[in-house]
Amino acid sequence: MHPLPILESVLTCPHCGFAAVEVMPTDACLYFYECTSCRTVLRPKTGDCCVFCSYGSVKCPPIQMVIEVQGKNVKPADKPDSVQLHTLASVPK
Numbered sequence: 001m002h003p004l005p006i007l008e009s010v011l012t013c014p015h016c017g018f019a020a021v022e023v024m025p026t027d028a029c030l031y032f033y034e035c036t037s038c039r040t041v042l043r044p045k046t047g048d049c050c051v052f053c054s055y056g057s058v059k060c061p062p063i064q065m066v067i068e069v070q071g072k073n074v075k076p077a078d079k080p081d082s083v084q085l086h087t088l089a090s091v092p093k
């Protein structure tokens, strides 16, 4: 078990190599980020949804959630909780 989503990402500027820890917004993608060192405005690479996916150490929260859901779908269906719920529901009053 690991907590998701991770909200802190280390953005590394491709121009000057400066790395800054930035907190990612969970309700929006960040398309533009100005490097605090060289003032270069970073934009997402082609195919990436935000600057964190392109230059960050951690993918943005929406992407993390997609990866998490896909991972769960791959795992075999083993739900002891639903079995227990079914048993409780079928107990006569």
Ligand SMILES: [Zn+2]
Pocket: 013, 014, 015, 016, 017, 018, 035, 036, 037, 038, 039, 040
């Ligand atoms: Zn920079």
